[in-house]
Amino acid sequence: MTICRLALCLALLLSGAAWARGMAAAEPAPAAQAAAPAASDQPNLTAVKADFIPGEKTLFYDDFSDMTGDEPPPHWKVRGITAQLRVGGGVRQLTAVGDRGRLTPNIKGIPKNFTLECELKFEEPGDLRSNWSFISKDGGEYDLRLVLQSHGENLVVKLGTLQEELASVEPAVDFSKPVKMGLWVQNGRIRVYINNERVVDVNQVTLPALETADNEIELYGSDKSAIGYRMVRIAESTPDFSQVISSTGRYVTHGILFDTDSDRLKPESAAVIKSIARGLETNPNLKLGIEGYTDSTGAAAHNVDLSRRRAEAVKAVLVSQFSVDAGRLTTAGLGAAKPVDSNDTPQGRAQNRRVEFVKQ
Numbered sequence: 001m002t003i004c005r006l007a008l009c010l011a012l013l014l015s016g017a018a019w020a021r022g023m024a025a026a027e028p029a030p031a032a033q034a035a036a037p038a039a040s041d042q043p044n045l046t047a048v049k050a051d052f053i054p055g056e057k058t059l060f061y062d063d064f065s066d067m068t069g070d071e072p073p074p075h076w077k078v079r080g081i082t083a084q085l086r087v088g089g090g091v092r093q094l095t096a097v098g099d100r101g102r103l104t105p106n107i108k109g110i111p112k113n114f115t116l117e118c119e120l121k122f123e124e125p126g127d128l129r130s131n132w133s134f135i136s137k138d139g140g141e142y143d144l145r146l147v148l149q150s151h152g153e154n155l156v157v158k159l160g161t162l163q164e165e166l167a168s169v170e171p172a173v174d175f176s177k178p179v180k181m182g183l184w185v186q187n188g189r190i191r192v193y194i195n196n197e198r199v200v201d202v203n204q205v206t207l208p209a210l211e212t213a214d215n216e217i218e219l220y221g222s223d224k225s226a227i228g229y230r231m232v233r234i235a236e237s238t239p240d241f242s243q244v245i246s247s248t249g250r251y252v253t254h255g256i257l258f259d260t261d262s263d264r265l266k267p268e269s270a271a272v273i274k275s276i277a278r279g280l281e282t283n284p285n286l287k288l289g290i291e292g293y294t295d296s297t298g299a300a301a302h303n304v305d306l307s308r309r310r311a312e313a314v315k316a317v318l319v320s321q322f323s324v325d326a327g328r329l330t331t332a333g334l335g336a337a338k339p340v341d342s343n344d345t346p347q348g349r350a351q352n353r354r355v356e357f358v359k360q
Contacts, residue, residue: 041264042313046321048270050196052182054255055115055235060107060213061347063231064092075346077104081217086228090260093121093228096217103215105232110134110210113237116146116183121228122175125150126221132183133216136208143208146183146192150175157192159200161207166190167200178230180268186237196268233350241272241357242279245286249359251276252340256314256355263309265317273314276357277322287328287360290314295349296336308333314355330360 062075067085072078073094080101086093096103122128128150133142140162147158155173159166171194173179182193185207192200213234219225235254238244244251255272258265265273280286292307292314311331318324341348 042317042321043265043267044321045265045267045270045273045317048196048267049198050193050268051198051271051274052115052184052191052193052196052268053237053271053275054117054182054233055113055237056252056254057236057238058233058254058347058351059110059114059236060105060232060234061350062094062105062233063346063350064094064229065346065349067092067094073103075106077106078102079104081219091230093230095123095226095228096219097226098217098219100216100218103217103229105213105215105234107213107234108211110213110234111236112207112209113186115185115233115235115237116181116213117231117233117235118181119178119230119232120148120181121178121230122150123226123228124222124224125152125175126225127151127218128221128225128227129216129218130227131216131218133214134207134210135212135214137211138208139211142214143210144185144190144205148179148181155179155194157194157199159190159192159202161205166202166205167192169199171195171197171199178228184237240279241275242282245279245288245357245359251357252354253357254350254354258310258313261306263306263313265313273317273322277318277324280318280322280324280328288330289358289360290329290331291356291358292331292333293338293352293354293356294335295352296339296343297349300335303335304333306333307335311355 064073064085067073073083081096081098083103084095084097086095116132120130130148132146134144136143143161145160149156154170156170158168173195180195184191188205189203190205191198217227219227241251253272256269290311292311294303294307308331311333315329315331318329319326336352339352341351343349343352
């Protein structure tokens with residue numbers, strides 16, 4: 001009986017230990033660990049093929065956040081069509097309706113190297129066209145033209161000058177979703193991206209000094225056909241990361257993007273982060289501080305926390321996906337501190353939302 005009692009007690013003790021181990025495993029992680037950026041929650045940026053890097057010096061930006069009611073868009077000249085602000089589901093959209101007209105952004109002086117980003121929605125697509133023209137100081141018809149045309153179920157992308165047609169392609173798109181377009185003009189090379197994929201790449205294109213941009217809209221479809229614009233940005237391109245960090249010690253980027261009010265990176269951030277990783281690889285002695293910034297919208301404490309988490313997310317991806325030594329990177333979240341532009345306009349707020357890399 002004594003041996004049986006001992007065996008029973010031993011079994012109960014072992015069972016209790018196993019139960020205790022199970023409870024310990026089920027306990028939540030400490031708060032400090034829970035707050036750390038989880039790289040596994042981020043998209044796999046190494047698998048993203050896009051290489052579009054937005055220009056850094058913003059020349060024109062509009063997300064229509066300062067447009068209300070029936071007011072005309074303050075940063076555009078409207079001719080021939082009606083431009084309506086449509087709001088719903090967290091989306092603000094400048095919608096062009098009518099037959100044919102122009103939306104001309106208020107911008108003068110286009111640099112030799114620049115990018116154009118545009119997010120647009122083709123509604124009830126038939127034959128709908130958004131024709132972007134870049135015009136020299138001589139004021140001709142156009143010197144560079146990019147046509148985005150919904151033709152039935154297809155998107156047609158055409159690029160050309162008055163002298164020659166440079167490209168005509170039909171990338172696959174889903175018109176139930178907005179289309180993201182990027183144009184990159186750099187030292188005679190012109191690339192066009194649709195939904196982060198490069199669809200046009202031509203070189204040895206000679207352009208005169210450009211002065212203005214124009215957007216001609218043609219709507220041939222049903223009474224409900226329209227083109228909606230959700231974001232437009234034109235910016236001057238700058239040298240690559242390694243050149244800038246070597247010469248100035250600081251690299252500012254607006255090309256690292258996050259989901260709204262989140263530290264989750266957007267896939268289109270891949271090109272910029274890859275360039276940072278390449279720079280760290282080629283310069284093994286380089287150490288960087290990663291600083292996150294927001295605009296002034298929202299509570300200051302929330303913005304500081306958000307910017308900190310975003311800086312940490314960039315570090316986590318560089319470490320986990322690009323094998324950068326974590327000891328070479330530090331992070332800081334500065335919220336709306338140190339604004340580089342006014343927070344009173346969409347363009348200024350966009351300028352203030354940024355990530356900076358500082359040589360240590």
